[in-house]
Amino acid sequence: MTTDSPPMPAPIAAWHALAEARDPAALDALLAEECVFRSPAVHTPQPGKALTTAYLTAALVVLGPTLRYVEEWYAADSAVLEFEAEVDGLSVHGVDMIRWDDTGRITSFTVMVRPHKGLEALMGAMLVELTRS
Template identity: 50%
Template sequence: MASNNLQKWHDYMKSHDLKALRDMLDDDVVFHSPVVHTPQAGKDITYLYLSAADQVLGTDKFRYINEFDLGDKAVLEFETEVDGLVINGIDMITWNEGGQIVDFKVMVRPLKAINAVHAAMGKMLETLKTKS
C-alpha cells in the first residue's frame, strides 16, 4: 500500500488535475530534468516541466512498473511511448513534512528515448509558454 504522499501522486497521475499538481509542489521545489544540465528551482518552473511531461508522456501508454516507497521519498520506474518509441524511465520524488514535493528527478533511457522526449518536451514547453 502506498504512503499518503505517493498515493496523492498516483491520484494526480490518474486524474491529470493540474491544480492538484500545483498544490503538491513546495514553493522551493527543485526539478532535475534528464536533458537540462542544471537543476530548475521553484514552483513555477517545476510546474511547467511536470505539466508538459504529463501531456507528452502521460498518455494511455504510461504505466509505473516498479515502485519503492519510503514515505518521504519514492523511486518509480515507468514505461511509456513517444512516436512509437518505447521509453523507460525513473521518477525520484522527495516530499517535505507537510506532504509537498521538494525534489523531483527524472531519468530516461535509452538514448533514442532521451532524444525523442527532448524534442517533444521542447515543443510542448513552447506551446504552454505561449498559453500563459
C-alpha cells in the same frame, strides 16, 4: 511466500491520482514552493514551484497517454517510481525519484530516462510542449 508491501505514502498516492487524471491543477497543492526539478535533458536543477509545475505539466501531456508505473520503492520521505511510456513510437523507460517534506509536499522531482533514442524523442516532444503559448 509473499510479503506485504508497505503502504503507499500520501504524496505518491496524490501523484498517481494526478498523473492518472492528467490534471496539472492538482500540482499547486502537491508541490512545495522550494521544489526542484531535475531533468535528464537539462544540465542544471530547475528551482521553484513554477518551473517544476511547467515541466510536470508538459510531461503529463507528452507521457500521460501511455505512462505506466511498473515498480515502486518507498522510504520515509522519498520514493522511486519506475515507469514505461511511448513517445513518437519509441519506448521510454525511466524512473521518477521523488522527495517530500513533513507536510507531504514534494520538494524534489528527478527524472531519469533511457534508452538514448527514447530520451531524444522525449526531449523533442517536451520542447514543443514547453514552448506552446
